Amino acid sequence: xxxxxxxxxxxxxxxxxxxxxxxxxxxxxxxxxxxxxxxxxxxxxxxxxxxxxxxxxxxxxxxxxxxxxxxxxxxxxxxxxxxxxxxxxxxxxxxxxxxxxxxxxxxxxxxxxxxxxxxxxxxxxxxxxxxxxxxxxxxxxxxxxxxxxxxxxxxxxxxxxxxx
Amino acid sequence: xxxxxxxxxxxxxxxxxxxxxxxxxxxxxxxxxxxxxxxxxxxxxxxxxxxxxxxxxxxxxxxxxxxxxxxxxxxxxxxxxxxxxxxxxxxxxxxxxxxxxxxxxxxxxxxxxxxxxxxxxxxxxxxxxxxxxxxxxxxxxxxxxxxxxxxxxxxxxxxxxxxxxxxxxxxxxxxxxxxxxxxxxxxxxxxxxxxxxxxxxxxxxxxxxxxxxxxxxxxxxxxxxxxxxxxxxxxxxxxxxxxxxxxxxxxxxxxxxxxxxxxxxxxxxxxxxxxxxxxxxxxxxxxxxxxxxxxxxxxxxxxxxxxxxxxxxxxxxxxxxxxxxxxxxxxxxxxxxxxxxxxxxxxxxxxxxxxxxxxxxxxxxxxxxxxxxxxxxxxxxxxxxxxxxxxxxxxxxxxxxxxxxxxxxxxxxxxxxxxxxxxxxxxxxxxxxxxxxxxxxxxxxxxxxxxxxxxxxxxxxxxxxxxxxxxxxxxxxxxxxxxxxxxxxxxxxxxxxxxxxxxxxxxxxxxxxxxxxxxxxxxxxxxxxxxxxxxxxxxxxxxxxxxxxxxxxxxxxx
Numbered sequence: 001x002x003x004x005x006x007x008x009x010x011x012x013x014x015x016x017x018x019x020x021x022x023x024x025x026x027x028x029x030x031x032x033x034x035x036x037x038x039x040x041x042x043x044x045x046x047x048x049x050x051x052x053x054x055x056x057x058x059x060x061x062x063x064x065x066x067x068x069x070x071x072x073x074x075x076x077x078x079x080x081x082x083x084x085x086x087x088x089x090x091x092x093x094x095x096x097x098x099x100x101x102x103x104x105x106x107x108x109x110x111x112x113x114x115x116x117x118x119x120x121x122x123x124x125x126x127x128x129x130x131x132x133x134x135x136x137x138x139x140x141x142x143x144x145x146x147x148x149x150x151x152x153x154x155x156x157x158x159x160x161x162x163x164x
Numbered sequence: 165x166x167x168x169x170x171x172x173x174x175x176x177x178x179x180x181x182x183x184x185x186x187x188x189x190x191x192x193x194x195x196x197x198x199x200x201x202x203x204x205x206x207x208x209x210x211x212x213x214x215x216x217x218x219x220x221x222x223x224x225x226x227x228x229x230x231x232x233x234x235x236x237x238x239x240x241x242x243x244x245x246x247x248x249x250x251x252x253x254x255x256x257x258x259x260x261x262x263x264x265x266x267x268x269x270x271x272x273x274x275x276x277x278x279x280x281x282x283x284x285x286x287x288x289x290x291x292x293x294x295x296x297x298x299x300x301x302x303x304x305x306x307x308x309x310x311x312x313x314x315x316x317x318x319x320x321x322x323x324x325x326x327x328x329x330x331x332x333x334x335x336x337x338x339x340x341x342x343x344x345x346x347x348x349x350x351x352x353x354x355x356x357x358x359x360x361x362x363x364x365x366x367x368x369x370x371x372x373x374x375x376x377x378x379x380x381x382x383x384x385x386x387x388x389x390x391x392x393x394x395x396x397x398x399x400x401x402x403x404x405x406x407x408x409x410x411x412x413x414x415x416x417x418x419x420x421x422x423x424x425x426x427x428x429x430x431x432x433x434x435x436x437x438x439x440x441x442x443x444x445x446x447x448x449x450x451x452x453x454x455x456x457x458x459x460x461x462x463x464x465x466x467x468x469x470x471x472x473x474x475x476x477x478x479x480x481x482x483x484x485x486x487x488x489x490x491x492x493x494x495x496x497x498x499x500x501x502x503x504x505x506x507x508x509x510x511x512x513x514x515x516x517x518x519x520x521x522x523x524x525x526x527x528x529x530x531x532x533x534x535x536x537x538x539x540x541x542x543x544x545x546x547x548x549x550x551x552x553x554x555x556x557x558x559x560x561x562x563x564x565x566x567x568x569x570x571x572x573x574x575x576x577x578x579x580x581x582x583x584x585x586x587x588x589x590x591x592x593x594x595x596x597x598x599x600x601x602x603x604x605x606x607x608x609x610x611x612x613x614x615x616x617x618x619x620x621x622x623x624x625x626x627x628x629x630x631x632x633x634x635x636x637x638x639x640x641x642x643x644x645x646x647x648x649x650x651x652x653x654x655x656x657x658x659x660x661x662x663x664x665x666x667x668x669x670x671x672x673x674x675x676x677x678x679x680x681x682x683x684x685x686x687x688x689x690x691x692x693x694x695x696x697x698x699x700x701x702x703x704x705x706x707x708x709x710x711x712x713x714x715x716x717x718x719x720x721x722x
Contacts, residue, residue, distance in 0.1 A: 075344060
């Protein structure tokens, strides 16, 4: 077995219904894993961007790349892992926080540069942005206070610099 | 001019040069069938089961190279097309399958005969369209045909709701198709072509391994040039048979599980494999760790995802086989490989396809040999099973599109409806359907349109009263536990053919084989069915057992 690697694909697709199902179906039908998935319209309304994190050995990654390219609605596939890139994810965390716990949680939030987006008498909701390592650390720490709810965007990424 | 969506669909199909639509009517497709009523520009061929529609469209496409068209209603009509669509997908056959759909406002409500056909067919088609407005119909048809026949061909689905079929709008057919996300690479990289030429020049034991892609690309002429110019021995796969004449001294015949010993030994000893339009399928390679272990590999294929999928490739060339071979042929010359050619000739002579007359029963291989003798120029449509392998072994194909069969999916029941499509597409050719007793009864109902259309099909059943290929595996690997393969309870196919209204002949003795084939030649006003009752437990050899390497090919049971 060859070593498994984590790869981030940026996939530009036609902004039509059914395209995501084709991309996802390609993974499910072949037993490839999707670790994270993000889809949104780009500045050009006719194009959507899919950011997809997956893992596999070199042969599987090559197959994923080729099969993505083979889909008719796929305009361009870039394996961002082949160059230096910026990677971010946003997570919303709701923590059970009694009034006397708030100060301590807010201090921890400061360390992770988290922003408070909602407060109630019994809970606190935070927004944290970062790469995988930072979010993992933050989630671990906040879990010690009791996470009530967690939502994350999935990773988005782009190459550094400008490549025409 | 304002036309209904159904009329626009039909007019669009005519613009694409469609000759035949293989269809079966039903509720959600009625406006389309209505638009086809009395239509002379494109002919509607009513089949008896939707699976017959997709196989007939497929057979038409394989025989002519044009896009085949199947038409069915929503729900069960659409799901019945599915096996034929998957069959075409696995063998990269250009097809457009049109399905009616329930009214737009009912979609998603579990309406009567509603099925998410786009969802069902997603992994078995090249692309699909759910038409959302009658304004889209013409553009979608133009795109669908473009996608079906360019690049690596394949089936495209068009799902169209009944209200859209009825809604009238302006008809304007697009002059050109431009899909920004779809630009197949047809010309091979010149640097890689030169690398391939250099490898060919220096090889001592090269072989050419050609597949169905050569037929699809209409590149048989270029393949012949490469083979004849270099003098390199060639093996052609089940899907490519006829791309190079099997009668030529350089032809090693089919490789793989039931291929020739010569081709399999040649793979094992080769120092260079030149793969053209072939995909290193498991039925060809056997155990990958023992496959062509000493050979550098050149792979020419239109589909980049096929290259390096199963076997590491030294020179990967993405492109259309015709274009790449044309470029390559300019750079190659006679290979200096006399000792290797002598070795190939020795294997060929030592290990031909052969069989023994084991009983007083008709031997199936003998029937195929006699079919070849009587119908050597015919288009042969094979089904799936032992008879398919015997046909591939004992019929010597010399032209591309002469041998049609479901190689990838291995769909039993393919051949009779596919033969109907082939005969309509090639009215001047004789079409022979070599079928099995198991596969014939799967789509036997399509004998009806064959009779109605007065198609002079020669339907030859190699009847061993078993699901023969499975029985062979049970004999070899399951201790002769013949589970669910005994077909002795099948009806008398000759009598049944007569009941349908065709000529039916039953042959039980070897001496009757030739007269029956001769008689079939004279029947030209409709199909003739000959039921050849053959030796029941004859096996297909040679055989590379599952999991073994090609070099371990078993020549027969001793």
